[in-house]
Amino acid sequence: MNNPQLNKHGELQHLLSTEGLPVRIMRDILDRASTFLSPGSHEIDKIPLLHGKSVFNIFFENSTRTRTTFEIAAKKLSADVVNLNIGASSTSKGETLLDTVDNLCAMHADMFVVRHSSSGAAHLIARHVAPSIHVINAGDGRHAHPTQALLDMFTIRHYKKEFHNLTVAIVGDVLHSRVARSQIHALTTLGVPEVRVVAPKTLLPTQVEKLGVRVFHDMGQGLKDVDVVMMLRLQNERMQGALLPSAQEFFKYYGLTQERLAQAKPDAIVMHPGPMNRGVEIDSSVADGSHAVILPQVTFGIAVRMAVMSMLAGVSA
Amino acid sequence: MNIQIKNGHLIDPGNKIDAVQDVFIIDKRIAAIGKAPQGFVAAQVIDASGLVVMPGLVDVAARLREPGYEYKATLESEMSAAVAGGVTSLACPPDTDPPLDEPGLVEMLKHRARALNQCRVFPVGALTTGLDGAELTEMIELSEAGCKAFSQADAALTDTRVLLRAMQYAATFGYRVWLRPQDSFLAKNGVAHDGEVATRLGLPPIPVVAETIALATMLQLARETSVTLHICRISSADAVDMIRTAKREGLKVTCDVSMNHVHLTEMDIGFFDANCHLLPPLRSQRDRAGLRAGLFDGTIDAICSNHSPVDDDAKQLPFAEAEAGATGLELLLPLVLKWADQEKVPLLHALSRVTSNPAQLLGQKMGHLSVGAHADICIFDPVASWKVEPGALKSQGKNTPFNGYEMQGRVRYTLLDGQLVFQP
DSSP states (O other), X not given: OOOTTBOTTSOBSOBOOSTTOOHHHHHHHHHHHHHHBOTTTOOBOOOOTTTTOEEEEEESSOXXXXXXXXXXXXXXXXXXXXXXEOTTHHHHTTOOHHHHHHHHHHTTOSEEEEEESSTTHHHHHHHHSOTTOEEEEEEETTTBOHHHHHHHHHHHHHHHSOSTXXXXXXXXXXXXXXXXXXXXXXXXHTTOSEEEEEOOGGGSOTTGGGGSOEEESOHHHHHTTOSEEEEOOOOGGGGTTTSOSOXXXXXXXXXXXXXXXXXXXXXXXXXXXXXXXXXXXBOHHHHXXXXXXXXXXXXXXXXXXXXXXXXXXXXXX | XXXXXXXXXXXXXXXXXXXXXXXXXXXXXXXXXXXXXXXXXXXXEEEOTTOEEEEOEEESOBOOOTTXXXXXXXXXXXXXXXXHTTEEEEEEOSOSSSOSOSHHHHHHHHHHHHHHTSSEEEEOEESBGXXXXXXXXXXXHHHHHTOXXXXXXXXXXXXXXXXXXXXXXXXXXXXEEEEOOOOTTTTTTOOEETTHHHHHHTOOEEOHHHHHHHHHHHHHHHHHXXXXXXXXXXXXXXXXXXXXXXXXXXXXXXXXXXXXXXXXXXXXXXXXXXXXXXXXXOOOHHHHHHHHHHHHHTSSOEEEOOBOOXXXXXXXXXXXXXXXXXXXXXXXHHHHHHHHHHHTOOHHHHHHTTXXXXXXXXXXXXXXXXXXXXXXXXXXXEEEEEEOOGGGOSSSOOOOTTTTOEEEEEEEEEEETTEEEEOX
16 A cells, blocks of 8 residues: 555655654654754744745644644745634535635645544545645544654654653543554654553553553553653543543543652653643643643644645755 | 357356256246257347356345435446346345335335336335334335335334334234344444554444444344344354354344455555445454355355445545445455455355345345246356446446456346346
């Protein structure tokens, strides 16, 4: 089966998933992202790499952080940015996803940044558009959120330098999480020897171990001697599907507190893709504490998204 | 008209014939096999040298989409697809719009089909009104209108008391009940087998237990009611085991599998190929092996196309939102041949799964070429290979997971009631 993300020369054509993304491309993206950050200050200058290109952010599902950071990234690259919060508006008028895309193509889009509630939506669009148009998956259903995972990898590399000696724990609602799936593929691709998932059985998908992870149901054991703790957001509606009894009970057993974090290595970092539910999956003292790198993640996200966009546009930094 | 089919390799599973024999047709029926009847003068001779002559295929599940879904397919388009695939009899599930829950609808469908005179159509009546799983349909009336079995198609019947009573009522009059086992709670919102692929792609899952729990309920109620129960479209190895055990203990139960599940697994979904969005979902390799074993040992009685033409617009959507189903009538025979070839199953044995066996499920004296039987015949070239190209299919549905596959076995002639209804 052809890798739908690569062109016939093995170059990145679309960014749809971290699964099947070659390690050389992954490292290229991280290297390129670091060139956009001024050392020390983490300031990002505006550069004209995407001058004259049109980037369309099409969000069929709400997002503040991801859409904003994509917008900033595109603007830093001097692209023209169009934001479309389609939500239910266009589709509720009966327009299909691909009709919407065709219309935007007719407006001379060069790049689509797509978020959709259905797994595989970005793949569908990528298969449909002309070869000159690039698609970036900004989250599709439970499937993938590759730029989030790449910015997480950037963050880990920033603090830990290498991947081959790390133990990483991903904690929480893996079942519904596109972030977790993309993190797992990225971590295993980059050579992290031990990736753990920590959650009750109701929040883990079937045969999750086939993704190359070790499964833990006990938070203390799961965090033991880890270098990186990656927390996942727990959505309130999970309580309704009989997946969990209550947010309180979840926090009691799987919430990240100072006490639990003490199980990890002393220099462990704590990450979260946001938005956080304080007191549900993470205690405020940890979220605001010295191990947390949650805000740098956001800044790095801009650089990583710049790297992806410029690479897709085929321009060298 | 008198027809002689000459020099063909006759394979008639119902009569256990597997030999080069001529077939003689007088008017609409088989007049003789092997030797011409006295005074027989052929008005037409079909030279079947190098070809296989078999009873026309009987497909226990083919959606014609009428009434209500004519934008997906019509009787005209799908019956021409049927005969192009050598299918001369088919049963259509009741999930039309409105569902086949009234005698008038059934009569209309039968009348339309008869007028087209291509393929025999056996409507399966709705078990409950509107397929809503609450009230029984007028089964006697529907039966008199031509329904050979009663079913919920893919609609849920969650109320086990309604299911029990439906079986009791059907059993009273000796009607067949055809059910696809799926627990609607466990399958809720699901679109793919609960396994490695659904986990990787983040697709809402349908676990195997959704099938086996519903099946256990059905088998238990069948024991209770002595109804003639047919289990439709099983998809898992566990379900095969359960039915094998039930048959051994003497329960009146039969079952079928769709050709898609004989050949494909969850892996074929690849990168969200909506053509592989099927009901039930494609399962694991272990399940496929179990289904093949069940087909071989006779636990599974029939292979059907589960023909479900879907319009392009309904497939050009993200996987979970795309409508489930695949076109199939024209692929049924080559896919049965492919299975037989891969598993080294003799054709006499393999072809019974699409002729004599499904005919029995419908309670019809057909699916064989006995003297006096309707001359419904399929003649195919067993070595002709061809590539599946959706545009070349006669069905209005172009959606198939076998797009681009190489097939072996091509229909050359289809006869219905001694009349040539298809020739490419």
